[in-house]
Amino acid sequence: MDIEAEIRALQLNSAEDNNGVVNPEVTKPEEVEISDKLEEGVKDEVDTKSQAVQAEPKDKEVAAQEDAEASVEMETEKKRHLNVVFIGHVDSGKSTIGGQILFLSGQVDDRTIQKYEKEAKDKSRESWYMAYIMDTNEEERVKGITVEVGRARFETETTRFTILDAPVISARKGEFETGYERGGQTREHVLLAKTLGVAKLLVVVNKMDDNTVNWSKERYDEIESKMTPFLRSSGYNVKKDVQFLPISGLIGYNMKTRVDKSICSWWNGPCLFEALDSIEVPFRDPKGPFRMPIIDKFKDMGTVVMGKVESGSVCEGDSLLVMPNKAQVKVLAVYCDENKVRRAGPGENLRVRLSGVEEDDMLSGFVLTSVVKSIPAVTEFTAQLQILELLENAIFTAGYKAVLHIHSVVEECEIVELLQQIDPKTKKPMKKKVLYVKNGAVVMCRIQVNNLICIEKFSDFPQLGRFTLRTEGKTVAVGKVTDLPSSSST
Secondary structure, eight states, rough: OTTTHHHHHHTOOOOOOOOEEEOOBSSSSGGGGOOEEEEOOOOOOOOOOOOOOSSHHHOOOOOOOOHHHHHHHHHTSSSSSEEEEEETTTTTTTTHHHHHHHHHHHHHHHHHHHHHHHHHHHHTTTGGGGGGGGSHHHHHHTTTTTOOEEEEEEESSSEEEEEEEEOOOOOOOOGGGGGGGGOOOHHHOOOOOTTTTTEEEEEEEOOOSTTTTTSHHOOOOOOHHHHHHHHHHHOOOOOHHHEEEEEEEETTTTSSSOOOEEEEEEESSSSSSHHHHTTTOOOOOOOOOEEEEEEEEEEESEEEEEOOOOOOOTTTTTTEETTTTTTEEEEEEEETEEEESEETTTOOEEEEESOOOOOOGBBTTTTEEEETTOEEEEEEEEEEEEEOOTTOOOEETTOOOEEEETTTTTEEEEEEEEEEOOOTOSSSBOOOOEEEEOOOOEEEEEEEEEEEOOOOOOTTTTGGEEEEEEEETTEEEEEEEEETTTTOOO
């Protein structure tokens, strides 16, 4: 399994101003990782007034059901919503941390935990039992690696969280510095997180309880001192946007409550739940044009699409478009966190039941959009690219081909023209005509795809205008859409 699954998980939760969590494994320097992306969503207020109850018993039943649905929606409106994505190398404890979070927040009971403990012991994998909460299929439990994107939810006093446990697998096992060498995946993880909108990082130093560490402040400081320069070089303001904290995902120390001084006398900072609750949620306009990239679809009393709302709100009865095929649809029902709701706003992961379109007429990467100010559909666009690291002997010039990843779109593309190279110091275009560029260059170019794709200019919708280019399983460039053709289909 390669890093493309990580990109899908990150893009699934991309937003203009995201937050993230880095999860270095403290016991093995070679496996220090990036983990946990947080992303925010703000929902519009909803009218939850129930209709008058009729006298007939059947009508009372219907009214009671509507009141219950309204109550659920009202309750969810009281709390802000954050998405959390675990990313990083194998064996860092991502699934274990996710499982422990669900246990500590009351989503999993003691009896279930005992069942998982027995199952793990039977497989001679005693330390994996918490991971079984997130890793649910047999392949994951046998190999101890996440191979599918798992989804779970938990709540604190002020916040609803959605967890995505992404199947990001590292093929490397070397020393701590390996991840920071040219081609190292930790380098790629940081750049992807930064490119895809992770503005703030929570660096979780896991496995502090290991007998090679024993909550050692020296080991913790070593990890922090080695991570900091790299995070800074990747564009993060470490003092302002990065926070470190030690935990034990397996035992659950310093997660829901602060670690006891008898165990870790030197730590005076917050626990994980406190750190998550303290993250600020930027306001996003629930009244903007509706945009929901489709990540999956299926049949269920109509056609149901799944995705995350990137802009605007959706209500039962709304008339919308599916782009780029311009199918006119009506919203029959909206489901958020398995609950039927009447309205949902930006940042929410939804299932939306539609009429007017068949499942076979849609693909992942299509976008559910408002009729007025619908999303553009294009086969060509102008972009600003930063070249990261090309494959050996590759030349980045007109004719260069790669795979484009933008929101839920994955499409082959070709660089048809290099327009201008940008001076990295002045940020201004260079006058010299550009024929090709090397690693580290910033260049304006025209990009072409074979099929219509729905995208936006980064300046209008950052979450629908940032992308990566990959070749042979490696991220070679990151970019943002700067202009669309005036004739783009809408």
